[in-house]
Amino acid sequence: MRKTRSLFRALSDRTLKVAVLAGGPGSEREVSLRSGRAAQKALADAGFPAELVIIDAALPEPFEYDAAFLALHGRFGEDGTLQKILEDRGIPYTGSPADASFNAFDKILSKSLFIAHAVPTAGFTTVGKGDDTFARASAAAEVGFPLVIKPAREGSSVGVSIVRDRSGLDAAFDAAFHFDSRVLVEEFIQGRELTVGILESRALPLIELRPKREFFDFEAKYVDTGTEYLVKPHLPEIVERAVAQAAVAAHRALRCEHFSRVDVIFHEKRGPMVLEVNTLPGLTERSLLPKAALASGLGYADLCETMLRLALKRGSAAKGKKAARG
Secondary structure (H helix, E strand, C coil), X not given: CCCHHHHHHHHHCCCCCEEEEEECCCCCHHHHHHHHHHHHHHHHHCCCCEEEEEECCCCCCCCCCCEEEECCCCCCCCCCHHHHHHHHCCCCECCCCHHHHHHHHCHHHHHHHHHHCCCCECCEEEEECCCCHHHHHHHHHHHCCCEEEEECCCCCCCCCEEECCHHHHHHHHHXXXXXXXXXXXXXXXXXXXXEEEEECCEECCCEEEECCCCCCCHHHHHCCCCCEEEECCCCCHHHHHHHXXXXXXXXXXXXXXXXXXXXXXXXXXXXXXEEEEXXXXXXXXXXXXXXXXXXXXXXXXXXXXXXXXXXXXHHHHHHHHHHHHC
């Protein structure tokens, strides 16, 4: 691999050899492939020798690239596993480091960190796959109806259900436990559904989501053409500021770096309530982070190049610390 100084030069003169990693073993593989193709095309059109590298649950060998652009979603690619592999090999990569990725991917851990850092979030409890019917009913009673049941470690709203009464509990638990052995039983917050892109610790313009379905689930995100995306929605300035501040606080609470996307519900009386942080948000033609970046004046190709620049900067700092330790 080239030295860090020459990597920055390669970024400037468009000779940086970039592997756009996509695929993965999880339920979001197809979405990842769409993100990867879009990112690879944008980087190639901008003059970079970028290659789409489709992976499962391992890094290909030999890995003869200067940097990794991560377009993965879900397990292995978004949960800190791949990030740790790349860190150990000294390969710069886009997105948050391994520990932050782990924190964000586990919704139960995320919620605990939100509470510890005074980030507003919905009330919740947890249930394990081995817990009996009484424990499940008790968890629901503790949170109260309506409620949301979701796997602890999944993305794109996979396995998520809104439960209005007791009759829907069994099916919702079964759907969530299909994807994880731990599930989150969360208070349902009625309000405006917003998402906040974060870039270099700053909130990008807000986007309001208006799905035609019950909520912004997998179908609404990637299939349903009726979903409305309102960039810079009409909100009082004080509300917009509160939502942006809550999103940045959530990003920092999980120790995320460079960029993320934070999902928020704005409740009329309780204010912004953070749902989760996505450390590798989608980069498809329907994805929200690119829409928010564009609203701030940053086009898709420039967004991808910014992600690479931040990755190289972090890699340079890490090598400097390692050299200082001897």
